[in-house]
Amino acid sequence: MRTIFYARVSTRDQTLDHQITQAEAAGFTIDEVVADHGISGVKHKLSDRSEGRRLFDKLRSGDTLVLRWLDRLGRNYDDVTDAVRHFIRQGVIIRTVINDMTFDGSTSDPVQQAVRDAMIAFLAATAQAQAEASKIAQQAGIALAKTKGDRFRGRKPSYDRKTFDLAVSLLGLGNGPSIVSRETGLSRQTLIRIRDEPDAASAAMERWGL
Structure with a gap:
């Protein structure tokens, strides 16, 4: 079980080093970093990015995907929700650095799933x-x-x-x-x-x- 940190670094956003430092300061131990540089979250969905596409092959059940925030996956509603739900179905745990939020498929309770x-x-x-x-x-x-x-x-x-x-x-x-x-x-x-x-x-x- 690995912890993979994914970063989308745009020219007007945080540097990769800053995002990694922020994650480590929040208590995350990162095994591997995957990053796309100079990529728009509006124009390019995760599966279209050279490094983002690797996540679909790399992540396995039990792995943890760490993001500074969900907007690193994209800025399009359908793209983000599709990616998150795909990883959850694969048994991947998604955690965010900001507010330390966790999304996974561990619950079978329909109310908790809805929330x-x-x-x-x-x-x-x-x-x-x-x-x-x-x-x-x-x-x-x-x-x-x-x-x-x-x-x-x-x-x-x-x-x-x-x-x-x-x-x-x-x-x-x-x-x-x-x-x-x-x-x-x-x-x-x-x-x-x-x-x-x-x-x-x-x-x-x-x-x-x-």
């Missing part, structure tokens, strides 16, 4: 919604920059893309700004703005190239 599947669906839907919101915000930021000219960028955000994504994920799970502040180092006021106006926050990062 598990509902949580998987919610997280997959959240990943897709965040991706779509970011795309709209980026387009809005580009349009605004063209309208106002290069000199108008507003105040520079106090966070980068990886911190923003982490904050949105944690807030989306119902964590309050105070709790998320301890995880991200951002102020409560900043987190409230991100929570209430995520599109504006993402557009600001786009204007500043963050």
Whole structure:
């Protein structure tokens, strides 16, 4: 039984070393790392990625698949839910670094199965919604920059893309700004703005190239 860590590292996200360090700091002992670099979770489903495809052949019953978060599998609802359910049916345990969530097929109770599947669906839907919101915000930021000219960028955000994504994920799970502040180092006021106006926050990062 092995513990395999899978990372999808985009050019605007965390580095691979950072993701591994974060997992080890959370108490995971990793036997092997599988990573895709520069891959969009929106455009490429897991089975289409060179390294992600290896997981379907590599993982066996009893193995544990560790992810920083479910969005590393993808940003499309169907792709993520299909991949998670496939691995669960194969007897693979899926665990996340953020919030230490566990998804497996150990329960035979239909109510517990329903709760598990509902949580998987919610997280997959959240990943897709965040991706779509970011795309709209980026387009809005580009349009605004063209309208106002290069000199108008507003105040520079106090966070980068990886911190923003982490904050949105944690807030989306119902964590309050105070709790998320301890995880991200951002102020409560900043987190409230991100929570209430995520599109504006993402557009600001786009204007500043963050």
